[in-house]
Each structure stands twice: as structure tokens, then as C-alpha cells.
Amino acid sequence: MSIRQQINQQKTANKASRKYFRDFEEHRRQQTDLILSAIPEGGRICILGAGNSYDTDLKRIAAHFSEIHLVDIDREAIGSAKARMSGDVANKIFLHAPVDISGANKSLENWRDFKVTPEILLEFPELAANQLVNKLPGPFDCVVSSCLISQILLTYTGVMGEQHPLLQAGLITLLVTHLRSLVALTKSNGRALWITDVSSNHIAPLNRSTPPQSGIDLLHTLSSNNQIFTYLDPVLIRDLGQQDPYISNRGFIEDSLHAWLWHNGPQDTFLVYALSIATK
Numbered sequence: 250m251s252i253r254q255q256i257n258q259q260k261t262a263n264k265a266s267r268k269y270f271r272d273f274e275e276h277r278r279q280q281t282d283l284i285l286s287a288i289p290e291g292g293r294i295c296i297l298g299a300g301n302s303y304d305t306d307l308k309r310i311a312a313h314f315s316e317i318h319l320v321d322i323d324r325e326a327i328g329s330a331k332a333r334m335s336g337d338v339a340n341k342i343f344l345h346a347p348v349d350i351s352g353a354n355k356s357l358e359n360w361r362d363f364k365v366t367p368e369i370l371l372e373f374p375e376l377a378a379n380q381l382v383n384k385l386p387g388p389f390d391c392v393v394s395s396c397l398i399s400q401i402l403l404t405y406t407g408v409m410g411e412q413h414p415l416l417q418a419g420l421i422t423l424l425v426t427h428l429r430s431l432v433a434l435t436k437s438n439g440r441a442l443w444i445t446d447v448s449s450n451h452i453a454p455l456n457r458s459t460p461p462q463s464g465i466d467l468l469h470t471l472s473s474n475n476q477i478f479t480y481l482d483p484v485l486i487r488d489l490g491q492q493d494p495y496i497s498n499r500g501f502i503e504d505s506l507h508a509w510l511w512h513n514g515p516q517d518t519f520l521v522y523a524l525s526i527a528t529k
């Protein structure tokens with residue numbers, strides 16, 4: 250599939266989930282509580298992959314932060330999120346779109362066609378993180394990756410094809426790039442939150458009547474049954490964060506791990522987890 254088709258799929262998905270605001274309620278509460286507890290009142294927040302902003306309660310976020318920066322590839326989705334808000338809240342919201350947060354979309358078809366060298370892949374995370382920093386008015390007190398990295402990897406896999414020999418190298422490159430971007434956009438003594446879906450009802454027995462065991466227990470169960478997205482396993486993300494010198498010099502992934510269910514309409518249930526990165 251072409252990159253243009255992949256981007257259109259992201260926009261179509263945003264439109265399709267617009268009727269499910271209520272279904273997001275518990276997910277929105279969990280994510281918003283976590284954001285509000287991450288950082289003291291008064292700072293500036295940047296939400297990456299904000300989309301329709303059904304993941305975060307913008308009214309509660311606006312009561313806590315002085316500015317809210319929403320970033321997405323889909324201008325219409327974040328525009329509609331701001332349009333839903335009343336004057337006081339809307340005045341705090343700044344929109345940045347279309348912005349390709351992965352930095353890779355313009356290169357993916359070249360990677361697929363082997364017009365890429367090992368050097369290009371090795372240099373990519375630093376270049377892409379710097380380019381993103383230059384596009385946005387950071388650094389921010391809090392940066393949130395809001396169920397975005399799974400979509401970046403999905404776009405990548407859709408363009409490359411699942412059997413591509415470079416698939417794994419590119420996946421790791423994109424993960425390191427996203428971690429570095431979060432850290433690079435965050436002020437020192439700030440917090441970046443890596444929040445992502447890690448499993449879904451398409452690969453695991455998840456639905457509205459999933460027993461109310463703790464999200465963390467569920468994550469461990471699904472992980473030991475190989476029912477999570479391998480490249481989003483929090484164990485891998487922690488390892489990458491520790492091994493990458495750029496990330497470990499500027500921050501560290503905290504021990505805490507949160508996980509919960511996200512109902513995106515009647516058909517789709519995801520398991521979501523959050524890691525918190527404290528910047529030095």
C-alpha cells in the first residue's frame with residue numbers, strides 16, 4: 250500500500266470513531282488521571298497523535314495546564330477537538346497539523362524499494378527527532394504520545410509489507426526515534442508519557458465483559474500467551490530506553506507501569522499501557 254493510502258486510512262479511522270465518544274469514557278479517565286498526576290499545575294502540555302482527542306479530557310487538562318498543543322497528521326480531527334470546546338478551554342489550545350510525528354512518511358517508499366543504506370537508518374532517529382523539535386514550540390513540561398506509536402508502526406508495516414527483509418530494522422529505528430522525540434520535546438525535570446495500545450480483541454480474548462482483573466495482570470497474562478504486539482512490549486521499550494545513549498543521558502523510564510482497557514466503539518477493545526519518562 251502507498252503512504253498516501255495509509256495516511257487516508259488514519260483519517261478514515263478518526264472519522265469512524267467520532268460517534269464513539271461515550272465508549273472512550275473509562276480510557277479517557279484513566280489517561281487523563283495519569284497525565285494530571287505526572288506533573289504539577291501550570292505548565293505546557295503537548296499531545297502527540299491527539300486526533301479527535303477522545304483519549305484525553307481537554308476540559309480537565311485545560312484546568313491544569315496553561316497551554317495545550319495538539320499535534321497530528323489529521324488537521325480535521327484536531328480541529329474538531331478544539332471546536333468542541335468552549336471559549337476558555339479553546340483559547341488554551343494550539344493546533345499543529347499536518348505534522349508527521351514519525352518523520353518517516355516521506356522516506357518509507359524509498360526504504361521499501363531498498364533505496365536506503367545502514368547509515369541512513371542509523372542517522373534517522375537523531376535527524377527526525379531534531380526536525381520534529383524544530384516544527385513545534387517546545388520544550389514542554391509534559392509530552393504525551395497518545396495511542397500513536399502503534400499507528401506509526403502500522404503505517405510502516407502497511408507500506409513495507411510484513412515479509413520485507415528490512416522490516417525489523419525499520420521497526421526498531423521508528424521506536425528509538427519516537428522515544429528520542431518524546432525526550433527531546435520535554436523540558437528538564439518534566440515528564441513524557443508513552444501511552445500505547447499493546448493488544449486487541451483481534452489477537453486476544455478482550456471484550457466488554459473481560460473480567461475486571463487489573464490491567465497489569467492482564468498485560469502479563471497476554472504477554473506470556475504471545476497475545477501482545479511484539480514490538481510494543483513494555484519490556485522491549487524499557488530496554489531500548491536504557492540502551493540508547495541519547496535517551497539515557499537525558500532521561501530514564503520510571504519503574505511504574507499502568508495498564509487498562511480501551512473500548513473504541515462496540516467492536517474494538519484494546520489493552521493500553523503507559524510508561525513514564527522522567528527527564529533530567
Ligand SMILES: C[S@@+](CC[C@H](N)C(=O)[O-])C[C@H]1O[C@@H](n2cnc3c(N)ncnc32)[C@H](O)[C@@H]1O
Nearest residue numbers: 298299300301302303304321322323349350395
Ligand atoms: C488511534 S488514534 C489515537 C486516538 C486519539 N489520540 C484520540 O484521542 O482520539 C492515532 C492518531 O495518530 C495520528 N497519526 C498516525 N500517524 C501519525 C503520524 N505519522 N504523525 C502524526 N499523527 C499520526 C492519527 O491521525 C490519529 O489521530
